[in-house]
Every structure is written in structure tokens, then in C-alpha cells.
Amino acid sequence: MTARAEETTQPTSATLTPALAIALITVGLLLAIADRYGYFRDELYYLACAKHPAWGYVDQPPLIAWIAWLLAHAVGQSLFAIRLLPALAIGTAVCLASCVARELGAGRFARTVAAIFMAIMPLALGIGHLFTMNAFDYPLWLALAWIMLRIANTGNPRLWIAFGALAGLTILNKYDVVFFLAALMAGVLLTPWRRWLANRWFWCAVALMVVIALPNFLWQQSHSFPFLELISNIRRNGRDVSPPPLGFLGQQLQIVNPLSFLAALAGAVWLLQKPRFRAIGIAFLAFYLLLEWLGAKNYYLGPIYPMMFAAGAVAIEQWSARRDRWAAVTFVGLSVALTLLSLPVAVPILSPDHFEAYTRFTHLEQPKFEHQIQGPLPQIYADMFGWPEMVQTTAIFYHSLTPEQQRNTAIWAENYGVGSAFYFFGPRYGLPDPIGAHQSFYFWGPRDYRSPNLIVVGAHDDDGLRRVCDSVQIIGRSDHPLARPSEHFDIYYCRGLHVDLQAHWSMRKHFD
Numbered sequence: 001m002t003a004r005a006e007e008t009t010q011p012t013s014a015t016l017t018p019a020l021a022i023a024l025i026t027v028g029l030l031l032a033i034a035d036r037y038g039y040f041r042d043e044l045y046y047l048a049c050a051k052h053p054a055w056g057y058v059d060q061p062p063l064i065a066w067i068a069w070l071l072a073h074a075v076g077q078s079l080f081a082i083r084l085l086p087a088l089a090i091g092t093a094v095c096l097a098s099c100v101a102r103e104l105g106a107g108r109f110a111r112t113v114a115a116i117f118m119a120i121m122p123l124a125l126g127i128g129h130l131f132t133m134n135a136f137d138y139p140l141w142l143a144l145a146w147i148m149l150r151i152a153n154t155g156n157p158r159l160w161i162a163f164g165a166l167a168g169l170t171i172l173n174k175y176d177v178v179f180f181l182a183a184l185m186a187g188v189l190l191t192p193w194r195r196w197l198a199n200r201w202f203w204c205a206v207a208l209m210v211v212i213a214l215p216n217f218l219w220q221q222s223h224s225f226p227f228l229e230l231i232s233n234i235r236r237n238g239r240d241v242s243p244p245p246l247g248f249l250g251q252q253l254q255i256v257n258p259l260s261f262l263a264a265l266a267g268a269v270w271l272l273q274k275p276r277f278r279a280i281g282i283a284f285l286a287f288y289l290l291l292e293w294l295g296a297k298n299y300y301l302g303p304i305y306p307m308m309f310a311a312g313a314v315a316i317e318q319w320s321a322r323r324d325r326w327a328a329v330t331f332v333g334l335s336v337a338l339t340l341l342s343l344p345v346a347v348p349i350l351s352p353d354h355f356e357a358y359t360r361f362t363h364l365e366q367p368k369f370e371h372q373i374q375g376p377l378p379q380i381y382a383d384m385f386g387w388p389e390m391v392q393t394t395a396i397f398y399h400s401l402t403p404e405q406q407r408n409t410a411i412w413a414e415n416y417g418v419g420s421a422f423y424f425f426g427p428r429y430g431l432p433d434p435i436g437a438h439q440s441f442y443f444w445g446p447r448d449y450r451s452p453n454l455i456v457v458g459a460h461d462d463d464g465l466r467r468v469c470d471s472v473q474i475i476g477r478s479d480h481p482l483a484r485p486s487e488h489f490d491i492y493y494c495r496g497l498h499v500d501l502q503a504h505w506s507m508r509k510h511f512d
Contacts, residue, residue, distance in 0.1 A: 052065075061216050077424070100307055117260050147163045157199050230512065240295070240297055248292050270311050394476065412434065413458055419435075450500075452497055455475070469496055
């Protein structure tokens with residue numbers, strides 16, 4: 001075992017103290033604003049998926065729904081309860097960034113700087129505010145990088161088993177890690193790390209990863225790979241923003257923090273100069289170029305930056321030790337200042353009115369990742385408004401019906417956001433669970449509904465309804481001023497539905 005390996009074998013309390021303090025501050029900020037605004041569209045969807053436990057869903061692997069199920073049965077589904085874990089995930093990532101830096105040979109200064117860069121990343125803060133699978137990617141990917149560095153420093157092949165198990169779990173969290181693993185494999189093949197291809201522990205790790213992820217693959221296969229159908233439909237309808245290379249770079253500068261991005265690039269260059277760690281530097285470049293070529297959403301690259309922050313912190317420490325430590329401190333301080341300037345854009349610390357005034361004054365805004373018409377708030381914030389009011393409006397009409405009419409009336413949700421809102425808020429208003437055919441709602445089916453009447457929520461006109469109903473009546477409107485424009489619509493009551501939903505369910509499928 002090398003001196004470097006021995007030094008990194010046992011972390012000390014002094015090693016983690018600065019990072020832990022920074023992590024606690026980060027978690028404290030995220031928890032302080034946990035109940036700002038309301039439930040985000042995708043949060044409601046994952047809570048709805050938790051009511052249908054499975055090995056897969058149309059648009060994500062199963063882990064997030066399993067976590068939502070555990071939350072529902074353990075601590076509840078309040079905003080604070082569901083947003084506690086993502087906040088802790090980002091806090092954990094802050095500590096892991098420091099640990100990764102330590103494996104790269106960092107001193108106390110660099111370990112602290114690595115934690116700071118992770119903590120001030122605007123994208124990570126925004127993601128840490130919401131209960132989505134994206135937040136969990138940050139500690140999971142950092143842990144994968146840490147294990148690889150431990151292998152590099154100790155030469156212990158049995159650590160590959162931990163890598164394989166964690167990689168399998170990460171696939172169950174979000175599929176984009178497959179591209180990261182492919183980029184890592186490119187780094188392995190192009191560096192002396194390829195010697196591990198002849199080691200049985202490496203292939204045991206691959207087998208373990210496959211075994212862990214296999215049930216989800218089998219679910220996708222048994223349902224005709226709905227995720228691939230979804231991706232194909234999205235590409236065809238052009239929903240996602242796919243900027244040219246310079247535009248993509250500009251978005252990365254914005255969501256990472258311009259100075260932190262420079263530190264990440266410095267980290268990648270530093271890694272490429274170190275034969276022992278070069279594979280991870282190559283993985284960063286390969287992953288960036290691959291996702292830019294695929295036209296991926298800007299935030300998909302987020303989880304790979306913290307490991308570059310760790311390397312960049314080491315590069316800064318080594319440079320400043322030879323020249324000027326105060327220049328390095330100033331650089332980090334300016335990075336923190338830039339994030340503080342953009343903080344209201346990253347997380348909802350301001351009221352909507354104050355947010356609008358702030359963005360008008362600073363001209364800062366969240367980069368768009370979907371082609372959606374924007375209202376007074378950006379898409380992420382707008383998707384936290386209007387859901388309970390929509391359900392309440394529907395409930396007022398539903399309870400104006402006679403008991404017999406209620407038994408003969410189902411609620412149809414046109415999209416997964418609407419359907420998920422009814423799953424969550426509906427019970428408090430005495431409403432039945434909705435039915436729909438968008439995303440995973442399609443596989444949950446019409447169940448036993450054979451109702452002749454439908455309350456249709458989410459449709460933007462009644463033309464199609466009039467062709468399949470005896471009569472159509474506007475019974476209310478979803479029109480919250482802060483909700484995104486696409487969630488402003490009339491709510492319809494369709495009497496005498498001509499279509500047998502049970503017999504024609506496959507025609508209703510809608511993945512996009």
C-alpha cells in the first residue's frame with residue numbers, strides 16, 4: 001500500500017468538519033424554504049406512483065416511487081416530509097465532494113473548497129429543494145467516483161463489488177447514469193485502468209449491477225419498452241430545448257455558476273494530467289460531448305460536476321501554494337457571491353411578487369429546458385401553483401350531484417400532472433381517484449370504471465368531447481394566475497359518454 005493510500009484509508013474528524021458544517025448550512029437553507037410555494041407537478045406524480053408499486057414506470061425507474069411509498073407510511077407526505085430527503089441528499093453530496101477531493105490528494109483547503117463549490121451550485125440547490133430522483137443522483141454519482149478513486153489508491157479489487165451494487169441502485173434511480181457509466185468505460189479503455197478488464201472482481205461487479213437493474217429491464221420489456229416510446233415521442237414533437245453547442249455551454253455556465261464551471265474545467269484538465277485518475281477526466285469530457293450531441297436537457301450533466309469540483313479544488317490548492325493563496329480565496333469568494341446573486345432564481349426564497357421584481361431588476365432567469373409558454377413565473381416555479389384550487393373547483397361541482405349521479409361519474413385527467421393532483425388532493429375533498437391515459441396512468445387503466453359520465457380536467461377545448469358525449473357542460477375553470485399557461489383551462493362535464501373505455505383503452509395511450 002502506498003503512502004497516499006495509507007493517508008486516505010481512515011478519514012478523520014478534522015477532514016470532515018469543514019465540509020460537514022457547509023453541508024449543515026446547505027441543508028438548513030433547503031429545509032427553511034421546504035414549504036415555500038406548493039407541491040411541484042412531478043412530486044405529485046411520484047406520490048401517485050407510490051400508490052401503484054411496481055418495478056418500473058413509463059418515465060422513470062422505480063426507486064423514487066418506492067421512497068415515496070416509504071415516506072407515506074413513515075413520516076407522511078407534507079411538503080417538509082417529502083423535501084427532507086432531497087435536502088439531505090445534497091448535504092451528503094457536499095461531504096462526499098470533500099471526500100473525493102481527499103482521495104485526489106487534497107489538503108484541508110482543497111477539501112473545504114470542494115465542499116463549497118458543491119454547496120453553491122445553483123442547479124444542485126434548486127434540485128435539492130424538490131422531491132425528485134435528480135437530487136439523489138448527486139450523492140450516488142459522487143459515491144461511484146469515490147469508490148473508483150479508492151480502487152486507484154489502494155488497488156483493492158474487492159471494492160468493485162461495492163461499485164457494482166451502487167451502480168445497479170443508481171440505475172434504479174435514473175437512467176442517465178447509464179451514459180455516465182459508458183463514459184467511465186471509455187476512460188477505463190483509454191487508460192491503464194483497462195488492466196481491470198482481466199480481473200474477476202470487475203466482472204463480478206458488472207454481473208451484480210445487471211442483476212440489481214434486471215427487474216426494471218424485465219418490466220420495461222414486458223410493457224413493450226414504454227420509456228423508449230416516450231423518448232421517441234418527445235424527440236418527434238420537439239418538446240425539449242436542444243440548443244447549439246455554444247448555447248448548451250451558456251446554459252451550463254448559468255446552472256453551474258460561471259466561476260465554478262471554470263474550476264470544474266480546471267479539475268478535468270488536472271485529472272487528465274494524472275495517469276492514476278485520468279479515466280475520470282476522460283469520462284467527464286466524453287459525458288459532456290455525448291449529452292450535448294444527444295441534445296439532452298441542460299440539467300442532465302449536473303451530477304458529474306461535483307467530482308470535477310473536487311479535482312478543481314485540488315488544482316487551485318496546488319496552484320495557490322506556489323503563488324498566492326489569497327487569489328484562490330478571492331476566486332472562491334467571488335463564486336459564492338455569484339451564487340448568492342442568483343439564489344432567488346435557483347430556489348424560491350422570495351414571494352412570487354418579489355421574485356418578479358428581482359428578475360426584472362437583475363435580468364436573471366432560469367434557463368428553459370422545455371418549449372413551454374411562460375407566464376409570470378418560470379416553469380419550475382409555475383408548476384407549484386394551481387393544483388389544490390383545481391381539485392377544489394371540481395369537488396364543488398361533484399358534490400352538487402346526487403349520490404346516484406356521483407356513482408355514475410368518473411374524473412378523467414388529461415395529463416399526469418392533473419391526475420396526480422387529484423390522487424393527492426382529491427381524498428380531502430371526497431373525490432374518487434381519477435383515471436387517465438397519460439404516462440404511467442395508462443398502465444393503471446380504467447379499473448372498474450364503466451361510468452356514463454365524465455368530469456374532464458385538463459382538456460383545452462370541448463370539440464373532441466362533443467363528438468363522444470350526449471352533452472358537454474363547462475362546470476368551472478382552472479385559472480390560477482401563477483400557474484403555467486398550459487394549465488389554464490375549462491373543466492367539462494360530459495354526459496352520456498359513447499365510448500366504452502374498457503374496450504378501447506389502448507386507443508387512449510399518450511406518452512410524451
